[in-house]
Amino acid sequence: MNITLRLVKSLIAEQFPCWTALAVTEVLPNGWDNRTFRLGDEMSVRLPSAARYIHQVQKEHDWLPKLAPFLPLPIPTPIAIGVPALGFPWQWSVNGWIEGETAAAGHIAHLPQFARSLAKFLMALQQIDSTHAPVSGPGKRGGDLAFYDDETRQAIELLKRGRRGDDLDIEAITNVWNTALESKWTKCPIWIHGDIALGNLLVKNGELSAVIDFGGISVGDPACDLAIAWTAFSGESRKAFRNALNLDDATWARARGWTLWKALITHTGLSETNTIESQTSYRTITRILTEHNQI
Secondary structure (H helix, E strand, O other): OOOOHHHHHHHHHHHOHHHOOOOEEEOOOOOOOEEEEEEOOOEEEEEEOOHHHOHHHHHHHHHHHHHHHHOOOOOOOEEEEEOOEOOEOOOEEEEEOOOOEEOOOOOOOOHHHHHHHHHHHHHHHHOOOOOOOOEOOOOOOOOOHHHHHHHHHHHHHHHHOOOOOOOOOHHHHHHHHHHHOOOOOOOOOEEEOOOOOHHHEEEEOOEEEEEOOOOOOEEEOHHHHHOHHHHOOOHHHHHHHHHOOOOOHHHHHHHHHHHHHHHHHHHOOOOOOOHHHHHHHHHHHHHHHHHHHHO
């Protein structure tokens, strides 16, 4: 879907003429599931990039206002929903703008403290009443990790055949995956964000200041929200993150599985990727294996 600045300006002019005079600028780097544009100083426009993401618009609109009062950090505030028009076939949203740099680009003053702040946010999210909340299903973050078993083993087979296998320990990778599948989340489903990554975390003055992009919000297995322990944290910061979360060893084993699945399919090219993402995924795999060897 080609979502241009001109399209966004036209949608605003047609459906929300009171905002026509406000400047519209594209937010860069932009996301994968949605394209985001700043509207004036205090709002953002968010448009799904493909049909599989369109359900996120209404879900965020319905649930974010209910979650926000219980969370220790700002999250997006839904303002309005736009309708399909001008060749754009899906609903889209207008939300409040939150100041801050993405953690991927911003300067984090103290990574262990950042990790603890994120853990505090996740703990608060997990404790919110989940009555009538959207439930993760097969193939969704927070669902059953075993859904990805075939895909993960396909990636492992590619490594065995020398496809970007490099010096990776195939036996250890298989052990990590098998261990992850030995347990399931059997407690009551709890709230998950669904995409805790540096690009969805905002920083001000070196500290975690907000959490954005709740398209994957649902209830399910919290293990999927822990991947950042290996994609961004290490050593003291990973330890701080884990110690601040009240989760058992089995959940952390599944978390390694969630992280490994994504890193493997990216590194081996089973999912759409590029050289930089492949190299990043390789580093994530090595972090997981290093920790596995220390257990």
